[in-house]
Amino acid sequence: MDLLKGKRAVIFGVANERSIAWAISEALHAEGAELAFTYAGEILEKRVRPLAEGIGAKIILPCDVTKDDEIDKVFQTLKQEWGSLDILVHAIAFAAKEDLSNPYVLTGRSGFHLALDVSAYSLVALTRHAAALMEGRSGSILTMTYMGSEKVVPNYNVMGVAKAALEASVRYLAYDLGPRGIRVNAISAGPIKTLAAAGISGFKEMLHYSSERAPLKRNITAEEVARTAVYLLSDMAGAVTGEIVHVDAGYNIMGM
Numbered sequence: 001m002d003l004l005k006g007k008r009a010v011i012f013g014v015a016n017e018r019s020i021a022w023a024i025s026e027a028l029h030a031e032g033a034e035l036a037f038t039y040a041g042e043i044l045e046k047r048v049r050p051l052a053e054g055i056g057a058k059i060i061l062p063c064d065v066t067k068d069d070e071i072d073k074v075f076q077t078l079k080q081e082w083g084s085l086d087i088l089v090h091a092i093a094f095a096a097k098e099d100l101s102n103p104y105v106l107t108g109r110s111g112f113h114l115a116l117d118v119s120a121y122s123l124v125a126l127t128r129h130a131a132a133l134m135e136g137r138s139g140s141i142l143t144m145t146y147m148g149s150e151k152v153v154p155n156y157n158v159m160g161v162a163k164a165a166l167e168a169s170v171r172y173l174a175y176d177l178g179p180r181g182i183r184v185n186a187i188s189a190g191p192i193k194t195l196a197a198a199g200i201s202g203f204k205e206m207l208h209y210s211s212e213r214a215p216l217k218r219n220i221t222a223e224e225v226a227r228t229a230v231y232l233l234s235d236m237a238g239a240v241t242g243e244i245v246h247v248d249a250g251y252n253i254m255g256m
């Protein structure tokens, strides 16, 4: 299928081949999209560059989202090389390790700022830049969230608060950009074993607990998230904006 033929997408959040952003990238590529990638720091470049080049990407740039100059540089390059943009994928989150294991009440000011800056504010900054390149095109923006924003998930802590801010941002950004034909949505995924997930204390138990209680009685795969991403980022979801779509084997609907 060529659902995304002729579309140009920039991907933030690939760390390695297990990253959800990588599964999404492969799916967008399979649907005909042209991709640009960013990586957070030199160490990750070694992982990201070969993956990106393997699917024909020519634009591969550093971007730590806490640095405005690096964000500016990415979008300046996209403007020079492509002139316009159709898709932004934001699959970025970070919190200090101790803030994902200590009780939430112990979260300090700097840990709170760091988690909210990287995991929530970055969507606002990247969306503002991306929207400037989406004028006159039906742009689509996607971010990744988790149910720890809605309900208490032990150890998810400040990341749950950051995801709540991220999800509210999805709605406000969708409102702001709707008149310009730009859609903003999020996927709320069930737990998947990735680098970021390894930082959450007790992640193994989260996997076990979810698979036992979800209506589908199993965990989900990054490929399943990627297929929903293709839907949300394509014209198939042309009237869908401001939504948080759960891809979690139904876990979130359960009361008991």
Ligand code: NAD
Pocket (backbone or CB within 6 Å): 012, 013, 014, 015, 016, 018, 019, 020, 021, 039, 040, 044, 063, 064, 065, 066, 090, 091, 092, 093, 094, 118, 144, 145, 146, 188, 189, 190, 191, 192, 193, 194, 195, 196, 197
């Ligand atoms: P991952 O570790 O592969 O991806 C996280 C990405 O965030 C990495 O590429 C990392 O480089 C990037 N990042 C961290 N700090 C950054 C910074 N300062 N600047 C730029 N990039 C930075 O893990 P993942 O599980 O694929 O995570 C992707 C997204 O999916 C995250 O938002 C995560 O919260 C969300 N998510 C994950 C799960 C899960 O169980 N794995 C479930 C629901 C939602």
